[in-house]
Amino acid sequence: MSSLSCIRAAIGRNRVRVAAALTLAAAACTQTPEATPDLAPQRAERGADRGSHLGRHFAERFPRRPRVAATAAAILPVVWTTPYGHGLTQAPRVHPERSVEGRELLYWVLGDGPETVLLLGGIHGDERSSAEAAYDLLAVAVADPAALAGITLVLAPEVNPDGNAARSRRNARDVDLNRNFPSRNWRGDSSAHGPGTHPASEPETRFVLALLRMHAPTRVIATHAAAACVNWDGPAEALAERMSRECGLPVEATIGYPTPGSLGSYLGVDLAVPTITFELATKEEVGAALDGVRRALLVGLLPDPENPPPALPFAGLSEPPAR
Numbered sequence: 001m002s003s004l005s006c007i008r009a010a011i012g013r014n015r016v017r018v019a020a021a022l023t024l025a026a027a028a029c030t031q032t033p034e035a036t037p038d039l040a041p042q043r044a045e046r047g048a049d050r051g052s053h054l055g056r057h058f059a060e061r062f063p064r065r066p067r068v069a070a071t072a073a074a075i076l077p078v079v080w081t082t083p084y085g086h087g088l089t090q091a092p093r094v095h096p097e098r099s100v101e102g103r104e105l106l107y108w109v110l111g112d113g114p115e116t117v118l119l120l121g122g123i124h125g126d127e128r129s130s131a132e133a134a135y136d137l138l139a140v141a142v143a144d145p146a147a148l149a150g151i152t153l154v155l156a157p158e159v160n161p162d163g164n165a166a167r168s169r170r171n172a173r174d175v176d177l178n179r180n181f182p183s184r185n186w187r188g189d190s191s192a193h194g195p196g197t198h199p200a201s202e203p204e205t206r207f208v209l210a211l212l213r214m215h216a217p218t219r220v221i222a223t224h225a226a227a228a229c230v231n232w233d234g235p236a237e238a239l240a241e242r243m244s245r246e247c248g249l250p251v252e253a254t255i256g257y258p259t260p261g262s263l264g265s266y267l268g269v270d271l272a273v274p275t276i277t278f279e280l281a282t283k284e285e286v287g288a289a290l291d292g293v294r295r296a297l298l299v300g301l302l303p304d305p306e307n308p309p310p311a312l313p314f315a316g317l318s319e320p321p322a323r
């Protein structure tokens with residue numbers, strides 16, 4: 001019997017169970033990583049052999065029904081679709097805390113290389129292109145894990161989902177998240193333009209800080225728009241130049257105005273983590289520039305043999321004090 005016939009036959013015999021499996025899998029895929037620890041690889045006949053997130057979930061849910069697990073994984077490989085229409089075979093992880101308006105804060109962990117890098121998009125909700133570029137890179141990485149040779153990629157394409165929904169730069173409490181990081185230069189007065197009541201006052205900022213503590217990236221890239229440049233903080237000038245060569249956007253040491261409480265101030269200046277603020281040329285669709293943007297991001301994320309990763313500053317970081 002062909003594999004397709006096997007699947008059809010299995011569906012016929014197990015229609016109700018497959019429907020139940022799909023429902024359970026959908027629920028399982030949105031559980032927090034804390035609630036769902038990494039599953040030991042339990043291999044069902046086929047589905048789990050795909051090595052997919054979904055296959056592992058099915059195998060764990062139906063340990064005595066490997067054919068049901070395999071069938072369900074085979075007929076529904078796409079488990080998450082991005083706002084830009086990319087079908088992904090890997091579901092996001094869900095941060096325990098939600099945005100101000102209650103939206104889930106989602107991220108993916110991809111690859112298994114020794115160096116961990118972090119890519120953040122959609123920090124400013126009116127910069128649609130920044131989320132688009134991050135989702136595009138996510139789709140590339142999920143579809144072609146070999147593209148991530150040497151790294152583990154932690155990717156949060158929409159750090160500010162409320163702002164993205166409202167097309168607003170700031171979050172739902174009118175805070176500019178890129179002025180809310182606990183940097184030494186954080187300022188609470190109006191000249192800081194939406195810094196929040198105190199550093200890391202916002203759940204979306206704490207989401208990013210939690211990713212830093214949990215994953216200790218050696219490089220961080222945040223996509224923004226539309227200053228049209230590759231801006232860098234910390235020991236990242238060479239990295240910015242390599243990215244610039246791929247996309248044609250110029251390297252800029254400063255963005256042209258003060259940014260107290262920014263991610264670059266906190267990570268790059270205070271903690272000396274190579275940090276790139278990748279400013280796209282347009283706030284709307286990336287358009288024809290997407291290919292160069294994708295190449296630049298990949299070059300920025302992949303290991304640079306001439307610049308080995310620095311010592312990690314994140315192990316000693318504690319939670320921001322509650323107020």
Ligand SMILES: [Zn+2]
Nearest residue numbers: 124127224225
């Ligand atoms: Zn921005």
